[in-house]
Amino acid sequence: MLQRRFFRIGAGVALILLIVYLGTLVDFIFTPIASLISLTIVPLLITAFLYYPLRPLVNYLEKKKLKRSLSILLMYLAVIIVLAIFSIIGWPTLRDQVSSFIENAPRFTQSIITQIQLLQQNPTIQQYIPAENNQELIAKLTEYLNTIFDWLSVHISSMFSFISNFVLVVATVPIMLYYLLKDDKRLSPQLLKLFPAGHKEDGKAMLDEMDDSLSSFIAGRVLVNLALCVLLYIGFLIIDLPYSLLLVFLAFFLNFIPYIGAILSAVPVAIVGLIESPAMGIWAIVIVIIAQMIQNNLLEPIIFGKQLDIHPFTIVVLLLVGGDMGGILGMLLVIPLYMVVKIGIVHIYGMYLKDKMNHNFEDNPNKPNKDSIFKL
Incomplete structure (x- = not known):
């Protein structure tokens, strides 16, 4: 019985691997699917991050005898007001700081090395870091800092890249969020x-x-x-x-x-x-x-x-x-x-x-x- 079960499991695993392999041979089918997922992942993510915090508020307003659709519209109005205030007060500052950070990132490493060299002149620090190790320490630190700043620059740019699809986000997120909140009790x-x-x-x-x-x-x-x-x-x-x-x-x-x-x-x-x-x-x-x-x-x-x-x-x-x-x-x-x-x-x-x-x-x-x- 154990042998039969082993062969059944083995056959199932082999069949799954065969399906995966055959799937790689028909990438013209899966490429559009992957493109669709990559295009919609940000709107879906934003929708989920708004849906769960807003749902209790909508349910609360509905218990206060407000229609669910009206409760959602009131939440939309509050979100729009917050976004409008942020776009006037916060967004210009944030945009300038992102541009400045990415532009100045290559020079940050040298600035930190300069600060560390000044710090090493402190007599207390010199007791723990011998002078003969300074060059080796600075070389390793420079390598690590360059890696960190490259990583930060790439990921900060990628986090803000969805702004290029701003029209897609604005067009899809409110619609998906509205129907998720409105049909919340019908989804299950x-x-x-x-x-x-x-x-x-x-x-x-x-x-x-x-x-x-x-x-x-x-x-x-x-x-x-x-x-x-x-x-x-x-x-x-x-x-x-x-x-x-x-x-x-x-x-x-x-x-x-x-x-x-x-x-x-x-x-x-x-x-x-x-x-x-x-x-x-x-x-x-x-x-x-x-x-x-x-x-x-x-x-x-x-x-x-x-x-x-x-x-x-x-x-x-x-x-x-x-x-x-x-x-x-x-x-x-x-x-x-x-x-x-x-x-x-x-x-x-x-x-x-x-x-x-x-x-x-x-x-x-x-x-x-x-x-x-x-x-x-």
């Missing part, structure tokens, strides 16, 4: 039609768990990151840190990445502060640490309704894979995608076991009643 029944008749309740439980997990992760993280960015921006303004709005903008997105995001957002802050002076770099890091402590110890316990049920090692592996395949966008998407896939696999496997148990009881009616087993 439509998806339940995909499940067999005997698994409607199991399917509903799976969809509800997926929705709760995504809502907790996205909506909670949006609120936490907004509060964190306000704290960071106030602190950066106090110490007059250059590129403060750009650094806060990066921190908002990077902190969606668990564990690693806090480190990634702190690196450019430390570098920009060090370009000005060692004291500015130290104060910038102090502000980041204080803001992160407030976030972890005060904001997250209040805002988050549910923590990630994912082992930290798994998260690190997922982030490495997502970053390698899709850069920052891949790292942002990999955790929610894994959550959905994990919940789906667990529930589908549970449905399989349930069907198998029912089949065994039907074939062996002399066995104890299955209800009595569940009560044990």
Whole structure:
């Protein structure tokens, strides 16, 4: 029996590999699909990031006897007002800081090396860094800094590249978001039609768990990151840190990445502060640490309704894979995608076991009643 099962599994794996190989031979079919996905991924991502935070507000207004469509339009009006204020006050500054950062990035390395050389003249520092190691240390540091600035320049440019498709985003996001919010209660029944008749309740439980997990992760993280960015921006303004709005903008997105995001957002802050002076770099890091402590110890316990049920090692592996395949966008998407896939696999496997148990009881009616087993 074990041999038959082994050969069945082996045949299934071989068939999957054969299908994948044949798929690579008909790329004229999959290329348009890949182009469609790459074109719509940003609008879909923006829609999801707006849908989960806005849905509770729309539901609240609906409970106050407002029509759902009117509640959505009121939310749209509030979002438009916020965007209009940002476009007048914040966007010109952010645009100028992005252009200046990308333009001056090649010169940042030399500025940091100059600051470090000045710092090495301090007698206290010279005790820990012998003079004969200075050149080797500076050479390695220059190499690392060039790599970091190249990475930052490329990814900052890619994060703002969707502005070139601004018309597409403006044309699609409001429409998709409107119908998602309006037909929110109809979406689950439509998806339940995909499940067999005997698994409607199991399917509903799976969809509800997926929705709760995504809502907790996205909506909670949006609120936490907004509060964190306000704290960071106030602190950066106090110490007059250059590129403060750009650094806060990066921190908002990077902190969606668990564990690693806090480190990634702190690196450019430390570098920009060090370009000005060692004291500015130290104060910038102090502000980041204080803001992160407030976030972890005060904001997250209040805002988050549910923590990630994912082992930290798994998260690190997922982030490495997502970053390698899709850069920052891949790292942002990999955790929610894994959550959905994990919940789906667990529930589908549970449905399989349930069907198998029912089949065994039907074939062996002399066995104890299955209800009595569940009560044990």
